[in-house]
Amino acid sequence: MGANGLANGSSSLSGSNGLNGESSKRYASYLANSNRYEAVDRMLDRRGPWTDEQFVGGSEAKAFLRQKAKILVIGAGGLGCEILQNLALTGFSDIHVIDMDTIDISNLNRQFLFRESDVGKSKALCAADFIMSRVPGVKVTPYHGKIQDHAPDFYMQFAIIIAGLDSISARRWINATLVNMVDEENEDSLKPLIDGGTEGFKGQARVILPTITSCYECSIDMLTPPTVFPVCTIANTPRLPEHCIEWASVLEWPKTFKDKKLDTDDPEHIEWLYQKATARAAMFxxxxVTWQLTQGVVKNIIPAIASTNAIIAASCCNEAFKIATTCAPYLNNYMMYTGNSSIYTYTFEHGKRDECPVCGGEASLVRISKDWTLEQLVEHLKEAQEFKLSRPSLSSESGPLFWYDPPGIYEATKGNLDKLVFDLLGPEGGAVSVTDKALPAANLSLEIQFE
Structure with missing residues (x-):
């Protein structure tokens, strides 16, 4: 199905097929407050210079947008709060939101749907209650839990899905789920995914049409790698407060507490690291060194900027509005924003990756030296930006090469780590299947070739 097929689908969805009782009540509420959407109506009552040829407009577009377009927002944090507000004020009236987190006191400076009395409560539930109390006629259905707890049938009910997540693994999962849901014989099985993300003064918004455009996994190598400080620097010649904090967490904690695991969510553990780092900083x-910086370094926290959240959320909601109404062309397909030194945006079309493990149809080609051991290949899969694996288990056509789990197979295959891949696969190389908990798909297919 092509892009025009999506436009056709959106156009047909905008048709008036009758409203149920609850929708009728919401529609009556809308009519009673019709001036609320006066500015939006101007875009839906007439064509514009860039309007899609499938645009219907008028009462049918309004009825679909405000009565029948069921939209899911994943995440009710800094980005999610902005998205929920924008959707409600744009005219979407059947909104669903899912989030597994509870509200912390530190959220209140940017997640404006919450108050101090909400601390400890579910983000999804509180956000839903707040939106419904402030925007009459809008229904927000909350779900407190993980997105992985819901089967594909749950996601099939929505017209559009917007992700405001701060988790790479969650993004990879929902992306793979929506790609796998697509059935060529069922046009309604294609669910547009609008993905928004922020990192300090930087952000991105993109439109993913599963199996048509590039998916999230296609661009996994664009992610910023985590900051890693050399051990020799933090042990001998620290120059930054971050070096002192890393010294306390990486070297001093295991030296002092042996097998006790550092809990980055435990204030007492953070306090111990802060005191140790402060003392070391004074020596040099x-x-x-502050308590907040200590927590940020050990948890790899990137400061959230409210203005960045607002800009990216606005972009995501604009795309949802355009897809739902076909009043203007939607983004094709990636927008980047930077606001650290000025305000700059750039849009481009991110191409599909043929060897993408989620939407591509080809195996990923990996060229290695003939003197590589299997252990070197395993480490390469962990470190390479295009894979980002954690505990990869490898199999060839002849059977397991190396598996982390279960323990029995681990013991039987760990001896292969010291062997050359050349000896294990043969001089022509060959196909290797990889499984890993970080993979959103069932497995990753590799084609090994020797340089």
């Missing part, structure tokens, strides 16, 4: 005359 380094300033800037």
């Amino acid at each position: 005359k380094i300033e800037g």
Whole structure:
């Protein structure tokens, strides 16, 4: 199905097929407050210079947008709060939101749907209650839990899905789920995914049409790798407050507490690291160690900027509005924003990756040296930006090469780690199947070739 097929689908969805009792009540509420959407109506009552040829407009588009377009928002944090607000004020009236987190006091400076009295409560439930109390006629259905707890049938009910997530693994999962849901014989099985993300003063918004455009997994190598400080620097010549904090967490904690695992969510553990890092910073005359910085370094927290959230959320909701009404062309397919030194945006079409393990039809080609051991190949799969694996288990056509789990197979295959891949696969290389908990799909197919 092509892009025009989506436009046709959106156009047909905008048709008036009758409203149920609850929708009729919401529609009556809309009519009673019709001036609320006066500015939006101007875009739906007439064609514009860039309007899609499938645009219907008028009462049918309004009825679909405000009565029948069921939209799911994944995440009710800094980005999700902005998205929920924008959707409600744009005219979407059947909104669903899912989030597994509870509200922390530190959320209140940017997640404006919450109040101090909400601390400890579910983000999804509180966000839903707040939106419904402030925007009459809008129904927000909350779900407190993980997105992985819901089967594909759950996601099939929505017209559009917007992700405001801060988790790479969750993004990879929902992306793979929506790609796997697509049935060529069922046009309604294609669910547009609008993905938004922020990192300090930077952000991105993209439109993913599963199996048509590039998916999230196609661009996994664009992710910023985590900051890693050399052990020799943090152990001998620290120059930054971050070096002192890393020294306390990486070297001093295991030295002092042996087998006790560091819990980055435990305030007492953070306090211990903060005191140790402060003392070490004083020895080297380094300033800037704070409790907040200590927590940020050990949890790899990137400061959230409210204005960035607002800009990216606005972009995501604009795309949802355009897809739902066909009043203007939607993004094709990637928008980047930077606001650290000025305000700059750039849009481009991110191409599909043929060897993408989720939407591609080809195996990923990996060229290695003939003197590589299996252990080197395993480490390469962990470190390479295009894979980002954690505990890869490998199999060839002849059977397991190396498996982390279960323990019995691990013991039987760990001896292969010291062997050359050349000896294990043969001089022509060959196909290797990889499984890993970080993979959104069932497995990753590799084609090994020797340089």
